[in-house]
Structure formats: C-alpha cells, structure tokens
Amino acid sequence: MNTIRTFMLLAAMTALFMGLGYLIGGAGGAAIAFLVAAAMNLFAWWNSDKMVLRMYKARRVDETVAPNYVRIVKELARRANMPMPATYIVDNPQPNAFATGRNPEHAAVAATTGLIATLTPEELAGVMAHELTHIKNRDTLIMTVTATIAGAISMLANFALFFGGNRDNGPGIVGTLALAILAPLAAALVQMAISRTREYSADAGGAEISGNPLWLASALERMDAAARRAPNETAEANPATAHMFIVNPLNGRGRDNLFSTHPATENRVSVLRQLAQAMGEAARRPWG
Incomplete structure (x- = not known):
C-alpha cells in the first residue's frame, strides 16, 4: 500500500509539473520544461550522494576508526542480504x-x-537497519527525484511570476500569480507526504532486519528529545535535506502535520510497539 501511495504521489507531482509547464508556455513550454527536469534528475541521480556527504562534511570510516558502528552496519547488511554500504560519520552533536x-x-x-x-x-x-531499508527500497532515489521535481516546479513558478504565462492558453495574470504561489506549495506538500510514507515503511523494514522493533522505538524517543536540544546548523541552513534524516533535524518541528517531513515520533513508536507485540518472542532476541 505504501508503494502504491508513493507512486500515486509521484504521478501527482509530475502531473502538476507538466500542467504548470503547459499553462506557462503551451505544449512547447511543457516539453522544454520536461527536458530540463529530466536533465536535473539525471544529474541528481549520479551526484546527489556526493553532494550531500560533502555538504555535511562526512568522513568515511572503517573498522579501525569506528569498529562498533561499522561492524553493526556490516552485520545488518548481511542479515538484509544486500551489499555493504560505505560508512560515514558526521561531526555533529545531534543524534x-x-x-x-x-x-x-x-x-x-x-x-x-x-x-x-x-x-x-x-x-x-x-537506527542503521532503518537506513539500510531506505537503501533496499530505493527510497534514496525516490526522494532525490521528488526533490528535483519540486525544485523544477519552483523554477517554473518563478519564471511565471516574473515573465508571465502563456498568453494564448494561459490562465491570465491573476491565474498565473495564483499558480506561481500555489504550485510550489502543492509540490512541497506532496514531497513531504512521500517522505512520511517512506519513513513508516523504513521503520517496519528496519525492525524486521534488526529483529527487534523496540530498539528503534527507544532510539527514536531519545533522538527526538535530543534533536530539540542540539541544533543541526547545516540542516538549518539547508532545510531541503531535512527529509533525509531519520528524525527531523530542524528544531521545533515535531508535530505530524502537512508541513512536517517526518511522522510524529509518538506515532512511529506506537506502530513499532504494536509490531513488537505481533512478533512476540522473536522481538526479544538479544543483539549479536
């Protein structure tokens, strides 16, 4: 169900993007905008990981530098039957x-x-099982695509705001101004909805990989409380990357509303505890 919902939201965002392009420049404008967005997506697909890691000044580590962390990721990757990802550490006090x-x-x-x-x-x-699930489900690619389309919609909206829309088929000055304001807002809401959908899926998948949903539930509670006390200055300066983190890195954004990139922590914890009850004895196995 989450996968179907994700693709429906992606389709809605794409339709919004194409519709905005048509209203601004007709069929030709929509085609040009689509080609530009495709090029942006291709660039983001190949380079987004390098850009984000560089933005947060992440340093790659191995077992000689961070033995416990790397060994945990390696064991989880084995359990998930997936390639071992590169492991990085970001120097930031916010968990x-x-x-x-x-x-x-x-x-x-x-x-x-x-x-x-x-x-x-x-x-x-x-926590790391949750992140491996994002990789296994290719959520990192999905979120890159949605972020890029949202950026393209904002670009088109700004173009319409400053240069006007399609005079032959456009919605007029008032309609163009409304589109310029509402289209980026709608794209942002869809992007946030996709992010929240993928977080619930990654919670469930991570619980299955680690074997105990209560470990992630406990971690989420501690991380959410700490995130409110320890600011993430890089994330505050680049809020478009907030959806990538397991808990919202932006201070004071804990509620589960339309403008939140993450589900409310209490909702996620409740779902994980219900999953632990369903797993019974299997959820009480020790790590290692």
Whole structure:
C-alpha cells in the first residue's frame, strides 16, 4: 500500500509539473520544461550522494576508526542480504543518521557523532537497519527525484511570476500569480507526504532486519528529545535535506502535520510497539 501511495504521489507531482509547464508556455513550454527536469534528475541521480556527504562534511570510516558502528552496519547488511554500504560519520552533536546513493550497489550511510555516543548498540542497530531499508527500497532515489521535481516546479513558478504565462492558453495574470504561489506549495506538500510514507515503511523494514522493533522505538524517543536540544546548523541552513534524516533535524518541528517531513515520533513508536507485540518472542532476541 505504501508503494502504491508513493507512486500515486509521484504521478501527482509530475502531473502538476507538466500542467504548470503547459499553462506557462503551451505544449512547447511543457516539453522544454520536461527536458530540463529530466536533465536535473539525471544529474541528481549520479551526484546527489556526493553532494550531500560533502555538504555535511562526512568522513568515511572503517573498522579501525569506528569498529562498533561499522561492524553493526556490516552485520545488518548481511542479515538484509544486500551489499555493504560505505560508512560515514558526521561531526555533529545531534543524534541523527541518513542514507544516500542511487542504488544498493552505490550507497552510503552516515551517522552523527552524537548518535554513536548517545545510543546503545541495540538502539544503534535499530537506527542503521532503518537506513539500510531506505537503501533496499530505493527510497534514496525516490526522494532525490521528488526533490528535483519540486525544485523544477519552483523554477517554473518563478519564471511565471516574473515573465508571465502563456498568453494564448494561459490562465491570465491573476491565474498565473495564483499558480506561481500555489504550485510550489502543492509540490512541497506532496514531497513531504512521500517522505512520511517512506519513513513508516523504513521503520517496519528496519525492525524486521534488526529483529527487534523496540530498539528503534527507544532510539527514536531519545533522538527526538535530543534533536530539540542540539541544533543541526547545516540542516538549518539547508532545510531541503531535512527529509533525509531519520528524525527531523530542524528544531521545533515535531508535530505530524502537512508541513512536517517526518511522522510524529509518538506515532512511529506506537506502530513499532504494536509490531513488537505481533512478533512476540522473536522481538526479544538479544543483539549479536
């Protein structure tokens, strides 16, 4: 159901993008806008992981530098029957993590120093299993595409705002101004809805890989509380990357509403606890 919903939302965003292009420049304008967006998507597909890792000054580590962290990721990758991703650490006191990469063969996970220092090995396993699920489900690619389309919609909206719409088939001055304001807002709402959908899926998949949903539930509660106290200055300066993290890195964004890139933590924890009850004894196996 989550996969179907994701593709429906992607289709809605694409339709919004193409419709905006048509209203601005007719059929020709829509075609040109589509080609530009396709080029942007291709560039993002190949380079988004490098750009994000560089933005957060992530440094690659191995077992000699961060033995426990890397070994946990390696064991989880084995359990998930997927390639071992590159492991990175971000020097930031806020406990958080994200995954990036165009496919499981070219992927990376990054954990903050705050995450590694704060969580128990079991909680860390729950978090990294969540991130591996994002990679396995190719959520990193989906979110790159949605972010790029949203950016293209904003670009077209700005073009319409400053240069006017299609005079032959356009909606007129008032309609063009309305589109310029509402189209980026609608795209952002769809992007956030997709992000929240994928977070619930990754929670469930991560619980299955780690073997204990309660580890991730405990980690989410501790991380959410700490994120409100420890700011992530890079994320604050680049809010478009907030959806990548397992908990919202932006301070004061804890509610599950239309403008949140993440589900409310209490909702995620509740679902994980219900999953633990369904798993019974299997959810009480120790790590290792």
